[in-house]
Amino acid sequence: MKVAVASLMHETNTFTEHKTPYEHFFIAEEQVFEDPFWMEKLAGGILSYFRQQNADIIPTLFARAIPSGPIEQDAFQKMIRTIIDKIRYAWPVDGICLALHGSMYVETIDDPEGYFLKQLRKHFGCGIPIICALDMHATVTSEMTSLADGLTVYRTAPHIDEFETGERAARLLHRVLSEKLDTIIESVRLPMLLAGEQSESDTPPMRDLIAYAIQLEKDKSILAADYTLGFPWADSAHNGIRVVVSAERKHQQKAREAAMAMADRFWQVRDQFSFTTEAHPLTQALLLAMSSPAKPVVIGDSGDNPTAGASEDLSIALAEMIRLKMRNVLHAVIVDAGAVQTCREAGIGATVDLQLGRAVYESGVEPLAVQAHIINTGQYEQTDAAVLAIEGITVVVTSRKARVHDPANLASLGIDLSQYPILVIKSGYLSPEYQAFAARQMLALTPGDTNELLETIAYKKTPRPIYPIDPDTSWP
Ligand SMILES: [Zn+2]
Known part of the structure; x- marks a missing residue:
């Protein structure tokens, strides 16, 4: 098993005046295995899993910056070019596993993760499985769910399960490869903005929603079931909460039903989210x-x-x-x-x-x-x-x-x-x-x-109506 691994992580705030240049990223390439900064986190979960499996690992590029304003266009293009060049150099590979934040924003690209996946598909085709591990505050787009083969997402906030989320993504890719699974991602968007300070994972309703997703995963036809909560401090046309369920294509109907059930459960308790801290x-x-x-x-x-x-x-x-x-x-x-x-x-x-x-x-x-x-x-x-x-x-x-x-x-x-x-x-x-x-x-x-008072933020690109800014927002 030969797998390429990469990480691009930045939570982009579009309200700050400060841009994020290349120099603000912590970067690792082959030396990633020696660095606890990487090995204890999301990418480390992926790399450790494949190392245990004695896989042939191609460590491409690992880039992570402290959350800030939009990433400079040149910086983003340089990073994805490095990843693509390294995969091309190592080609053929069996699969690609990515550690992404999911809420990046680049000066001129409003869905950088979707754009990145599109570039990977352009260069390496649709036949190669790509699995992504994401932050719970990812802003998942339709492009992402149609171009990736599976997603895993943090289930804790504060995030203390980064490593495990990476391992789950790696394990999923391993299964897809060894069992030759043909997978899809079923996704449902909920028109809702939610701050992290109202959705910590050890407090209801978030705690119970995550427990429900984990329960659904016990059904063998569901490969992964998660919520992504989005990021309210980016004004994005993709804003909203998403349910993402990965499954084999032959179980698409079941995955659709699971995603709808998760979305429905979330929507039912939308007015129960409040500050988890005084x-x-x-x-x-x-x-x-x-x-x-x-x-x-x-x-x-x-x-x-x-x-x-x-x-x-x-x-x-x-x-x-x-x-x-x-x-x-x-x-x-x-x-x-x-x-x-x-x-x-x-x-x-x-x-x-x-x-x-x-x-x-x-x-x-x-x-x-x-x-x-x-x-x-x-x-x-x-x-x-x-x-x-x-x-x-x-x-x-x-x-x-x-x-x-x-x-x-x-x-x-x-x-x-x-x-x-x-x-x-x-x-x-x-x-x-x-x-x-x-x-x-x-x-x-x-x-x-x-x-934190989202209703006072002047959103321009965020689709409306959206709860709770527009209290009468309806779904589905
Ligand atoms: Zn987060």
Whole structure:
């Protein structure tokens, strides 16, 4: 068995001004097997499975970037050209297994995964099986379901089953090859937008819907049954929720019935999705945190969430904390490369005047003028950082976007987290690490590129009507 494996993963936010160039991708080729960044995740599940089977693996290209704005056209074309060239060089191969996010957006291509599959079909024909593993927040298109032979999707959010989802995709491809299966994907679109913060997988109704999909898979004629929830911070003509059921062509009718049953069940509970974390407007969240007997309180500044592609450079939450005269609060992080540079030049112990945060978020919002005392400078993950004291609030500023997913990253900057009863972090639903750290979790519903109040977003391309923006939306 000779299989080509590739990964292209980016969750693209079309509301942020920042584009995603090639340099922002973490790239691996043959060396992928030595890198835990890849081997513990989606692509690693695929590669590990085939390695166990002693398959002849062609590792083509593995590219993943932190969620941000549209991918530059040249970057996307360069990546898919590399993958196609490497498969062509290794040709013939028996099958292709892909680790994709599913919600990419390229400057001039609104369905990059569909486009990529089309290119693969153009070069390698319709006879070669292609199986894709996807993020739960994929925006699946008709092109994708007609060009792929099978799909597997994460079943957890926060995503802790990336590796297993990759393994399931690899196992499916192995079966298709060894049993010479002729497969199809039955798909149903539901006209609905849903934020990840309302659909965590350990909370109903999402928990029960996933359990139902897994139950349907027990029927041997169903190869895979999943929900993809889409990504509401991309304004796409393909927006919506999808049911995707993979099956042998001879069981197409059964797959159709399963997909309709899954869609129907989802639609029945559409009004039961609500924030799985306590959620409030910013000021109220901060006031509740101050009076909370349970400490530490960790608040997600959800409108500026870098893991859903926001720019992470807004100082709106900080301005409000200063206005409320909060003390002993830690705020992480604000991206401002110029401010980090100024602090490094001034040195630890100095006091500097800064214009902090994005120059203009929306008309009328200026960067925040602050006087900052420099407590420390160093690295936050792979990024230059400074720790500042601003009116009694400790603020971490970074020169590039960074996930705020692990309290240990703050400790590495010399910050003693036990000193802070309140943490305000740039995050949507908290990572498992911060969930474990927090005595109480909250979402602050703030403005930004990942505004959780979807009904206030000015969608232009998203098909209407769509629930819950249009409450009377009907289906089927
Ligand atoms: Zn996701």
